[in-house]
Amino acid sequence: MTGLFEFLGLGASAELLSLSGWGGNLLRGLANSLQIAFGAFGLGLVIGLFGAYGKLYGGKVTRDLLAIYTTVIRAVPELVLILILYYVGSDIINKVSEGLGGGRVEINGVAAGIWVLGVVQGAYATEVLRGAINAVPAGQIEAAKSYGMPGLMIMRRVTIPAMMSFAVPGLANLWLIATKDTALLAVVGFNELTLETRQAASSTRAYFTFFLAAGFLYLMVTLCSGAVFARVEKWARRGQPSLKGGTS
Amino acid sequence: MTGLKELMQPHRIAMMLVFAALVIWCAVSLRWDWIPQYAPLALEGLWATIWILAVSTFLGFLLAVPLGLAQAVGPWYLSIPARTFCTIIRGTPLLLQIWLLYYGLGSLFPQFPWIRSSELWPYLRQAWPYAVLALTLSYAGYEGEVMRGAFSGVAKGQLEAAKSFGMPRFTMFRRIWLPQAVRNVLPTLGGETILQLKATPLVATITVVEIYAVSSRVRADTFIVYEPLLLLALVYMAIAGVIALVFRRLERG
Numbered sequence: 499m500t501g502l503f504e505f506l507g508l509g510a511s512a513e514l515l516s517l518s519g520w521g522g523n524l525l526r527g528l529a530n531s532l533q534i535a536f537g538a539f540g541l542g543l544v545i546g547l548f549g550a551y552g553k554l555y556g557g558k559v560t561r562d563l564l565a566i567y568t569t570v571i572r573a574v575p576e577l578v579l580i581l582i583l584y585y586v587g588s589d590i591i592n593k594v595s596e597g598l599g600g601g602r603v604e605i606n607g608v609a610a611g612i613w614v615l616g617v618v619q620g621a622y623a624t625e626v627l628r629g630a631i632n633a634v635p636a637g638q639i640e641a642a643k644s645y646g647m648p649g650l651m652i653m654r655r656v657t658i659p660a661m662m663s664f665a666v667p668g669l670a671n672l673w674l675i676a677t678k679d680t681a682l683l684a685v686v687g688f689n690e691l692t693l694e695t696r697q698a699a700s701s702t703r704a705y706f707t708f709f710l711a712a713g714f715l716y717l718m719v720t721l722c723s724g725a726v727f728a729r730v731e732k733w734a735r736r737g738q739p740s741l742k743g744g745t746s
Numbered sequence: 747m748t749g750l751k752e753l754m755q756p757h758r759i760a761m762m763l764v765f766a767a768l769v770i771w772c773a774v775s776l777r778w779d780w781i782p783q784y785a786p787l788a789l790e791g792l793w794a795t796i797w798i799l800a801v802s803t804f805l806g807f808l809l810a811v812p813l814g815l816a817q818a819v820g821p822w823y824l825s826i827p828a829r830t831f832c833t834i835i836r837g838t839p840l841l842l843q844i845w846l847l848y849y850g851l852g853s854l855f856p857q858f859p860w861i862r863s864s865e866l867w868p869y870l871r872q873a874w875p876y877a878v879l880a881l882t883l884s885y886a887g888y889e890g891e892v893m894r895g896a897f898s899g900v901a902k903g904q905l906e907a908a909k910s911f912g913m914p915r916f917t918m919f920r921r922i923w924l925p926q927a928v929r930n931v932l933p934t935l936g937g938e939t940i941l942q943l944k945a946t947p948l949v950a951t952i953t954v955v956e957i958y959a960v961s962s963r964v965r966a967d968t969f970i971v972y973e974p975l976l977l978l979a980l981v982y983m984a985i986a987g988v989i990a991l992v993f994r995r996l997e998r999g
Contacts, residue, residue: 573940575982581975700849703853716837717837720838
């Protein structure tokens with residue numbers, strides 16, 4: 499193995515990327531990135547589910563407020579939103595802490611990242627889930643209502659399973675956006691993969707080696723999640739007639 | 747478009763009053779005295795944002811057409827590289843691509859004496875060529891995928907009709923295939939252009955002075971946190987609104 503690297507003239511790169519070198523830092527950064535992406539995606543889903551229900555069944559004021567939320571979030575660059583939400587979040591927590599008689603609180607980077615990206619993801623998830631719920635035939639929900647099912651049970655037993663197949667492609671896209679948006683947290687100084695890469699690159703001056711390695715890691719995450727979501731979509735579509743090979 | 751009557755519902759009027767009160771509160775109690783001092787710089791930054799956006803979407807679209815065509819109908823030795831390019835661009839964060847180009851190429855170029863002595867060197871030493879290059883490639887990667895769908899979505903009968911008229915292949919492409927494909931994806935292109943606008947602040951990280959960089963500088967100089975960011979968000983919303991309007995015009999016309 500080592501001989502092969504030497505032969506290709508990559509000996510120096512392999513040494514730099516080894517786990518005892520900077521490779522370990524890169525992997526730690528990747529773990530941080532994935533942790534935030536998972537958290538933000540989950541928070542986004544929760545916000546999106548409530549948002550979609552609010553937009554579809556909520557009162558006039560709720561609907562207008564949600565429209566403002568989704569429009570504003572989708573029109574302003576993520577980087578700007580991240581800064582605003584980061585400062586607002588830390589200000590609020592510090593105010594609360596001072597109000598309770600505590601001192602200034604040092605904010606956990608992972609929690610801040612999840613909060614910031616989750617709010618951004620929530621806006622997109624709202625639109626995706628609203629479209630998916632709209633695509634569920636109204637008769638199915640009416641049938642559930644006529645059986646006297648309570649709202650939460652309808653959601654759990656009818657709406658969510660029926661909308662899954664419509665929502666999965668959009669949600670897969672959102673997950674990919676979440677993984678890539680974690681890179682933006684580098685700008686606020688959080689140690690995720692991109693910032694770790696930059697630190698490694700600037701202290702060894704081997705820019706291409708590290709940026710290409712990080713690009714490879716991101717690409718692996720993207721490709722693996724693509725495969726996973728293809729499985730999930732197949733599962734969500736189970737029992738439905740296939741769209742391919744029909745008489746069209 | 748929402749009519750005036752729809753806007754004049756009681757709850758909307760109440761919300762507008764709350765919103766107006768919020769704006770007035772912002773204007774009165776927040777600090778805006780830094781604006782005159784930074785206005786010239788901000789205008790320069792705004793201009794930089796707009797031209798970087800315009801140039802990179804234009805060049806990116808030109809690049810996306812062959813990428814889409816190669817993926818839709820090209821032979822394997824063209825379609826595989828095109829698909830690989832699109833996958834790589836879409837699978838990695840733009841920030842990483844920008845840093846790879848700027849720091850990577852920027853550290854590679856000075857090692858070659860012939861590049862240092864060439865006429866292009868004064869430009870290669872600045873940051874904006876790398877910013878434009880990275881944004882162009884990114885737009886091309888996303889749009890290549892969109893154009894692939896667009897090209898394969900054009901009705902076959904139209905192309906066959908053109909062929910039966912004896913139209914040369916390039917004329918057919920220029921008169922029928924491309925216009926139809928672009929027309930079908932105009933709404934998507936509008937959305938992608940707004941996404942591209944939202945990607946422009948990333949180039950501030952490689953020292954290009956555009957509107958986001960100006961707001962960061964105000965924050966660093968004066969320790970005023972929220973006001974520049976709020977104004978910045980408003981500016982981006984305004985530009986996004988203009989882009990949406992332009993594309994709506996294009997779709998209709």
